[in-house]
Amino acid sequence: MLSAESYLKKSLVILAALAGLWLGMFFPTPALAHKVYVYAWVEGDRVQVEGYFNRSQKAQGSLVEVFGPDGRKLLEGKTDEKGLFSFKIPQKTDLKIVLTASMGHKSDYTLKADELAGGGSTSRPTLAPASKPEAQRAAEPAGQPAQAVRPSVPAPAVSQIDGDRLRAMIDEALDRKLEPLIRAMAQANEPHGPGLTEILGGLGYILGLLGIVMYMKSRAKP
Amino acid sequence: MHISEGILSAPVLLSGAVVAVAGTAIGLRKLDYDRLPQVAVLTSAFFVASLVHIPVGPSSVHLILNGLMGLLLGWVAFPAILVGLILQAVLFQYGGLTVLGVNTTSMALPAVLCHYALGAAARSNMRYLSISASFVAGFGAILLSGLLVAAALVFTGESFWPVARLVLAAHVPVMVIEGVFVAVSVQFLKKVRPELLEIIYAKR
Numbered sequence: 246m247l248s249a250e251s252y253l254k255k256s257l258v259i260l261a262a263l264a265g266l267w268l269g270m271f272f273p274t275p276a277l278a279h280k281v282y283v284y285a286w287v288e289g290d291r292v293q294v295e296g297y298f299n300r301s302q303k304a305q306g307s308l309v310e311v312f313g314p315d316g317r318k319l320l321e322g323k324t325d326e327k328g329l330f331s332f333k334i335p336q337k338t339d340l341k342i343v344l345t346a347s348m349g350h351k352s353d354y355t356l357k358a359d360e361l362a363g364g365g366s367t368s369r370p371t372l373a374p375a376s377k378p379e380a381q382r383a384a385e386p387a388g389q390p391a392q393a394v395r396p397s398v399p400a401p402a403v404s405q406i407d408g409d410r411l412r413a414m415i416d417e418a419l420d421r422k423l424e425p426l427i428r429a430m431a432q433a434n435e436p437h438g439p440g441l442t443e444i445l446g447g448l449g450y451i452l453g454l455l456g457i458v459m460y461m462k463s464r465a466k467p
Numbered sequence: 468m469h470i471s472e473g474i475l476s477a478p479v480l481l482s483g484a485v486v487a488v489a490g491t492a493i494g495l496r497k498l499d500y501d502r503l504p505q506v507a508v509l510t511s512a513f514f515v516a517s518l519v520h521i522p523v524g525p526s527s528v529h530l531i532l533n534g535l536m537g538l539l540l541g542w543v544a545f546p547a548i549l550v551g552l553i554l555q556a557v558l559f560q561y562g563g564l565t566v567l568g569v570n571t572t573s574m575a576l577p578a579v580l581c582h583y584a585l586g587a588a589a590r591s592n593m594r595y596l597s598i599s600a601s602f603v604a605g606f607g608a609i610l611l612s613g614l615l616v617a618a619a620l621v622f623t624g625e626s627f628w629p630v631a632r633l634v635l636a637a638h639v640p641v642m643v644i645e646g647v648f649v650a651v652s653v654q655f656l657k658k659v660r661p662e663l664l665e666i667i668y669a670k671r
Binding site: 448450 | 472474506550559
């Protein structure tokens with residue numbers, strides 16, 4: 246069965262496949278995918294934008310544009326080599342983030358206004374300058390405020406710090422503690438490729454379409 | 468190969484749609500409806516092919532299969548690819564509904580060209596002619612698709628050669644793999660189901 250010819254054929258196929266692999270090595274393919282994804286999340290008073298084709302391929306050097314709800318462009322920038330771009334929250338409204346990658350790939354993501362607020366930024370942009378030195382002052386002299394917050398909150402200590410500053414400090418501490426968690430959540434929420442449901446659903450549609458057309462054609466026949 | 472929504476200008480979208488509609492109409496007129504199941508199977512293969520990622524070096528590529536569809540379906544590749552792309556757009560968000568015409572044209576037109584240029588050679592009984600013709604069909608279909616994508620992007624203000632070079636460089640591995648895949652498939656069909664290789668046009 247295995248004639249010399251079929252051996253020759255097999256080795257030809259293997260050679261061609263190897264050639265393909267070899268060529269693949271030499272063309273670091275920039276964006277061979279069907280779709281680029283963009284995802285954004287809030288970290289403190291900044292928004293992190295990530296563009297990617299799949300888990301391992303990030304969209305590097307892609308144009309990121311941020312639009313307000315009125316369609317006005319607020320800012321733009323490019324993603325770095327990790328596919329990341331971050332910007333300071335320009336205004337607390339819905340932000341539409343549009344990422345344009347090479348070869349006709351484009352995607353957008355809308356960051357809702359309440360996400361911006363939920364990220365601790367309601368008090369942030371205004372309080373950030375004030376809260377930084379406040380936090381430092383609290384920590385450096387190992388003075389009363391820092392200690393006062395930690396124990397089971399004795400009444401006189403609370404009265405030494407007014408509500409706004411306390412809130413700012415808590416915000417900051419929470420941000421710091423929650424940062425890894427937020428990052429993990431953001432990654433888990435990232436949109437990614439189609440799952441089994443979509444694939445089987447699509448095949449089902451094709452079969453259904455086939456059935457419909459065949460049914461109609463079979464009725465049309467005499 | 469899927470151009471996203473909101474990139475191309477209206478005239479490009481419109482001309483893509485016109486070509487796609489015309490091609491689909493021709494395909495549907497020529498189709499022998501008794502062989503519709505074969506079309507459905509190939510449509511399914513096209514639909515899932517883009518999900519099969521083959522690791523190549525540091526990145527991965529996926530098959531497109533338009534060369535094979537051209538050889539086996541001729542003009543019927545138009546409706547088949549259109550259906551596959553509609554489902555990919557709706558279910559996977561690849562491409563989009565407004566770019567459907569352009570994407571269909573960029574993938575199906577090379578398929579039809581393959582059918583006319585290489586169909587007879589791929590069916591021939593001379594083994595090496597058949598193998599090389601089907602390899603060229605798989606390879607060339609992607610090459611032409613890449614050129615069409617680049618051409619569509621040119622009208623958005625990008626200049627042709629840089630885009631074309633980028634698209635083609637990214638697709639060289641796919642071209643080779645797809646060429647091998649089509650060559651192997653055609654030889655396999657010849658042995659197992661030679662009747663599938665006959666063109667599925669209705670006889671009039």
